[in-house]
Amino acid sequence: MARLEHVNITVKDPKATAEMLQALFGWHTRWDGAAKNNGYTIHVGESETYLALYAGPEGAEGQRDADDSYRTRAGLNHIGVVVDDLDAAERAVKARGYEPHSHADYEPGRRFYFHEENGLEIEVVCYA
Secondary structure (H helix, E strand, C coil), rough: CCCCCCEEEEEEHHHHHHHHHHHHHEEEEEEEEEHHHHHEEEEEECCCCCCEECCCCCCCCCCCCEEEEHHHHCCCCEEEECCHHHHHHHHHHHCCCCCCCEEEEECCEEEEEEECCCCCEEEEECCC
């Protein structure tokens, strides 16, 4: 038996990205500190799963076309977050200035997506 523990993502400002994820999804910082190549990482998530948010010593620069990851082998397409109340989650996303898109009702739930400052696409889904 195996389970996914974490995904490591390079971001411009790990602290800012961690704060956004904590505010929207109620996650907490599990660990932070020095990382590979004199960088800095914050682990943010729940007790068993998390995102590792990494930036090198100079930060992370550059733009990535969010849709291009679907044509790039090993590209990160999006992360999915399950919530209990999709409407409340969407209000929180909008309150932070993000633009929800690609709303869909499908079996077995409802969802929407948004892009944050690093170009990372986040899918928010509710199965209730």
